[in-house]
Amino acid sequence: MPQQDTKAHGLLLVEDTPSLQMLYATVLRKAGYKPMLAASGAEALATFAEHRPRVVLLDLMLPDADGLMVMREMLELQPETRIIVITANGSVNNAIEATREGAHDFLVKPLGDIRMIGAVASAFAELREEVSLTVDSAGRGDALDRAFMGQSAAMQEVHNRIAAVAASTAPVFILGESGTGKELCARAVHLKSDRAAQRFVTLNCAAADPEMLEIELFGQSAPKSGRGSAQAQTRAGAIAQADGGTLFVQNIQDMNRDLQAAFLRFLQRSSFAPVGDTRQIKVDVRLVCTASRDPTEDMRAGRLREDLYYRLFVIPLTMPPLRARGTDIHMLAQYYLAQIAAEEGKRFSRFSPDVLDLFLTLPWHGNVRELINVLRHAVVLHDGEVVTRAMLPHNLANLPDPNQVPPTQPNADPFAGLTMAQIEERAITAAISRHGGSVPRAARELDIAPSTIYRKREQWDKA
Template sequence: MPQSSTISGDGLLLVEDTPSLQMLYATVLRKAGYKPMLASSGAEALTKFAEHRPSVVLLDLMLPDADGLMVMREILALRQETRVIVITANGSVNNAIDATREGAHDFLVKPLGDIRMIGAVASAFAEMHQEVALTVDDISRSDALDRAFMGRSEAMQEVHSRIAAVAGSTAPVFILGESGTGKELCARAVHLKSTRAAQRFVTLNCSAADPEQLEIELFGQAGPKPGRAQSQVQARAGAIAQADGGTLFVQNIQDMSSDLQAAFLRFKQRASFAPVGDSRQIKVDVRLICTASRDPTEDMRAGRLREDLYYRLFVIPITMPPLRERGTDVHLLAQHYLAQIVAEEGKAFSRFHPEVLDLFLHLPWRGNVREMINVLRHAVVLHDGEMVTREMLPPGLAQMDVPTATASGMPEGADPLAGMTMAEIEERAITAAIARHHGSVPRAARELDIAPSTIYRKREQWDKR
């Protein structure tokens, strides 16, 4: 359940002209920990929005003095990043599509279920928090993403070049990489550098969604038909409708059922879809970006991903390198996230002791950027000062030895083969070659006269141990 101390700072505006409903919705929201501001008309809503600039707005489309869509346009003109959840008594999916095309975050149909309403509000705040987390010193979202996506290593320069090449295309992009390497940031970078940058970027994680609800999350759901007995089914716009004109980012598509993969393939082929409970096809214009932490080729061969869908989606691959292969990018990212965490926690840290920077270069970073953020937050929250020292790091890191490497990459004075198996010698040789080339797998592969894919495959096997 959300905490009121957090939510009240973000601001929630409820716009409902029926007094009994306004009181009911406000009571439900307060019990959930929110502190909603209330408005009973379009004019009052715009006045309160201009004064308080709330992050989330629950907006009834039927107001006594104004068209709700017009009010929404005015709100988004004042603050584009605000999440507007529209409410209507009309269960038409067309209204849902119109609202989402105009910029609505979600769509609710009266009578509102408490769980559905709170879920929509929580989702809106969560999305706002994810974007605010990228913001440093009130820079624009694009600039913030560029800072979080920084990198001078050859591996990251290759990523940036690929993004620049594909951003203007409509071809599907498939982003590969370990968990925590920044695959969603990569997808957002493609979106923000494309002609669709002003439109919505919608995310759907197939592994996080309830399998029984995933079809509705994707295609949406039609409401009760006129003349039929009213049911508990509520119309809602799915991820595809919300992304119309923009980009749909689908995570872990191999976790869709085979039947749903077939339906998704039809949508990809026809550029149209039918909401659950409706046979009418709705045309959309959506750029697809997919991602997976596993190799989609292996998923296809294992039967987890349909072959025909694989060839439709795996058109332009982009591989995000793990943090341990990015050389001194580690220092750039550490400084960036230190500044961000310091701002959040109200501390004074501004730099790292050289020992910490040296240690960061040698850490395996199995959790990639997420692990780095956790390490930095540990140091900042539990300590005070201007410089982060080794003693401030989590215990396991603070006591870790940093080997003195020779030109061969082996510890000084050690017999590189004594007591080692062939597999261990191979791992040490590959790791040393990558280090010599500052994290560049392609250069290490050329030195060792093997394919880069061989190194990536072996690294994946080592990570699973």
């Protein structure tokens, strides 16, 4: 359901056929939107200039103007606008041309209700997601500072790595535990590159319908005749949408083997054919990937093609776990506390000293995501200006105070009372911390394979 600020004045529908305009408007209103209406290019531009809607449904075939020209003028007035173009004469070439010039999506008449509402909802969702990282060239550094708050050695290594790889066109593979900010890292690579003014397109292979993943990636060409798939529509896939910009592919190992082979051919040729078409379309795309599991292990297990692995695993970049970032935790906690308190209408502004000390001792297996959940728990369930230990979730509030060192006996065994699994976790975590979050260096110290550490940390996250 769209947020409140999008309902009143956030959507413009441009359609010159009265019956279709009425039909589309009815569907949108039932979904909770309140679209402004226009029936010509001139009316559309006048309405757009006055109200500056954030999302536009634009028919390319208008009685007084070329729809693409109207789209260009709208984007010149407000570049961040998400424009969804509609046509009865769609082709893949038109879809690519529209997306290259800034269209968010491409629909072909007759429009399905679900497809239209899905496209509109996606446009608004993308705008909300990009608010914190929408910057011009002068403000780009500030956005990166917000995304990667902290001065630890581990984060400085990440900053340096991003600066080194941003100007390249080589694929980047981002590694790291769940919740460490791998997508923010990918956006930072994009914002630091000369593609920053172009689109950053995300495709999560694990979240997509496996049967639709090929279309999500390569797009779809409408059938040339009425036979066959009558519901098929011309649709620009993630690759076409990212032309000139960056394509961020998550969990690429969840593609089936045949689709992995097709994706490899795209990487080798820099061209692709949409589903239902044989014509090759040339594109210029920078690829950034990430995975929820160790890609080396997936390659050895046969889940990731070996030839694709070596094509993708050119520049690895590892996001450090929160527990390896030292007092960065305090900076992040303060930032998110202010953000969550504002969202919830609360007065919280700081932490008690014992909470700050405790934060430095926690393993944070869920990383920044876990930190945010802990803070939201405290803010939602309590009132005040200072977050105290009693306000934390029960499992954290009852931990021993890190400042109260229990008396020890001479020659006491530091591992007494611990299971082998607990000893192993402590040893690996300590080694990673000693090496500033670097898993490969920790693995060399412990004389084990890095993949062993990644596998065990995944097991800990699930525990």
